Amino acid sequence: MYTNAQYLAYNGKNDGIRCDINGVTSFVPLDPANTDYANLMALVAEGKLTIAPANP
Amino acid sequence: MSTLKTINVIHPSSAVNNIVNDASGNVAVGNTLAMGSSFKRNRIINGNMLIDQRNAGASVSTTAVTTTFFVDRWFANPTQTGKFTVQQNAGSVTPPTGFSYYLGAVSTSAYAVTAADYFYVSQSIEGYNFSDLGFGTASAKTITVSFVVYSSLTGTFAGSLRNYAGTRSYPFSYSIPVANTWTTISVTIPGDTSGTWVGSTNAGSAILFFSLGTGSTFSGTSGAWAAANYVSATGAVSVVGTSGATFYITGVQLEVGTKATPYEMQIYSDQLAQCQRYFAMTFSQGTAPANNTATTGALRGTARVINATSQIEPAANWRFPVTMRSSPTITLYSSGSGSTTAQWNNDGSTSYSANARSQFVSDSNADINNAGVVLTASVPWQIQATASAEL
Numbered sequence: 001m002y003t004n005a006q007y008l009a010y011n012g013k014n015d016g017i018r019c020d021i022n023g024v025t026s027f028v029p030l031d032p033a034n035t036d037y038a039n040l041m042a043l044v045a046e047g048k049l050t051i052a053p054a055n056p
Numbered sequence: 057m058s059t060l061k062t063i064n065v066i067h068p069s070s071a072v073n074n075i076v077n078d079a080s081g082n083v084a085v086g087n088t089l090a091m092g093s094s095f096k097r098n099r100i101i102n103g104n105m106l107i108d109q110r111n112a113g114a115s116v117s118t119t120a121v122t123t124t125f126f127v128d129r130w131f132a133n134p135t136q137t138g139k140f141t142v143q144q145n146a147g148s149v150t151p152p153t154g155f156s157y158y159l160g161a162v163s164t165s166a167y168a169v170t171a172a173d174y175f176y177v178s179q180s181i182e183g184y185n186f187s188d189l190g191f192g193t194a195s196a197k198t199i200t201v202s203f204v205v206y207s208s209l210t211g212t213f214a215g216s217l218r219n220y221a222g223t224r225s226y227p228f229s230y231s232i233p234v235a236n237t238w239t240t241i242s243v244t245i246p247g248d249t250s251g252t253w254v255g256s257t258n259a260g261s262a263i264l265f266f267s268l269g270t271g272s273t274f275s276g277t278s279g280a281w282a283a284a285n286y287v288s289a290t291g292a293v294s295v296v297g298t299s300g301a302t303f304y305i306t307g308v309q310l311e312v313g314t315k316a317t318p319y320e321m322q323i324y325s326d327q328l329a330q331c332q333r334y335f336a337m338t339f340s341q342g343t344a345p346a347n348n349t350a351t352t353g354a355l356r357g358t359a360r361v362i363n364a365t366s367q368i369e370p371a372a373n374w375r376f377p378v379t380m381r382s383s384p385t386i387t388l389y390s391s392g393s394g395s396t397t398a399q400w401n402n403d404g405s406t407s408y409s410a411n412a413r414s415q416f417v418s419d420s421n422a423d424i425n426n427a428g429v430v431l432t433a434s435v436p437w438q439i440q441a442t443a444s445a446e447l
Contacts, residue, residue, distance in 0.1 A: 001121075001122060008413060008415065008427075010415060010416075015415050016414065016415060016417060018413065021385070021387075022122055024387055024398075025387070025388070025398055026385050026386065026387045027387075027388075027414035027415075027417070029383035029384070029385070029386075029417040029418075030383075031382050031383035033259065033381070033382035033383070034382045034383055034384065034385060034445065035382075035385075035445075035446060035447060036385045037385075
């Protein structure tokens with residue numbers, strides 16, 4: 001279960017995603033081979049999750 | 057049946073004995089030994105259930121549609137919540153000869169499995185460790201899966217070998233004839249010449265399932281490849297159907313060929329490193345990751361000017377013990393004894409910061425720092441972390 005997803009950025013470029021995975025805050029890298037990242041992208045594609053933009 | 061009694065075996069053109077037998081049953085090979093399979097032949101990692109980084113021997117409950125890991129590399133993702141628990145050496149029975157640990161699943165209710173239900177314990181196999189078997193090609197190799205199993209129930213149990221995409225499955229069944237007795241099982245599976253199997257990459261290639269109760273939708277004919285998503289053979293025993301029923305397993309091996317060879321024991325450090333490709337932690341081995349439980353092993357960083365906006369924050373680089381399968385997901389845990397979770401802890405006090413985070417993650421290392429909060433400079437801060445690159 002992925003909730004509260006938000007991009008993290010460094011120098012204006014997205015570097016990862018902070019989200020709660022089963023209620024535990026975790027940091028997911030933007031690596032297509034990472035299972036959590038693949039799951040997040042699948043949920044986004046299905047319209048079941050929105051990832052908030054990074055804080056300015 | 058015949059017996060050849062001889063000491064030396066030699067090729068007519070060889071100057072030395074190819075094979076020398078002695079009275080103690082030893083065999084000496086005169087030159088290179090070329091085997092049909094190899095040492096390091098087991099494609100299952102932690103098949104003897106020794107490494108348990110996440111839980112340190114504690115019992116784990118299972119949740120619907122949620123991947124939960126037990127001993128390293130072994131997981132479940134059931135359709136219903138709370139129907140079974142899993143624990144290293146659950147029930148504390150004597151492991152089978154040659155083993156010290158087993159994975160133990162215990163049913164927590166008498167649940168009647170519906171058609172779309174599945175309950176199992178399983179392990180995913182990475183493409184790098186499976187692609188040489190040639191599955192999905194005409195030269196697919198026959199493999200043998202072996203394990204030692206124990207249950208409070210008797211009858212026909214089942215499992216399945218499936219491709220990672222869930223489009224090719226080989227359900228298999230096996231018998232446990234005597235309750236509460238370790239039984240050694242061997243299942244030979246012909247290589248799959250059809251379907252799509254991941255090649256030599258870090259992606260998932262196959263999953264080996266041991267069913268604890270599976271409905272008809274995810275059950276298929278035993279002993280045949282099918283273009284379907286099966287985790288069990290039809291008609292198998294449902295462990296979750298009996299409250300308190302047990303299913304214990306160890307010595308799981310998947311190897312090339314038609315013969316189950318003795319379980320391939322690993323040096324502990326080698327086996328731990330194999331597991332750390334998928335999960336690593338700053339906590340000491342034997343300490344399950346949790347907030348405010350341990351300072352030993354914590355990453356330490358002194359707050360300093362760290363980024364382009366000149367914020368003062370603690371930072372530490374965590375270099376993983378081995379190269380991980382992919383860039384891992386990082387989870388942070390407070391060290392020390394406070395009540396705050398997942399934050400830096402000011403060494404020697406209960407003063408916590410906020411906004412701890414992980415950045416610049418690769419398969420070899422990660423930065424753990426802090427965002428947007430000015431912290432006390434020149435003071436040691438500490439934090440614990442885990443990294444998961446599981447399939």
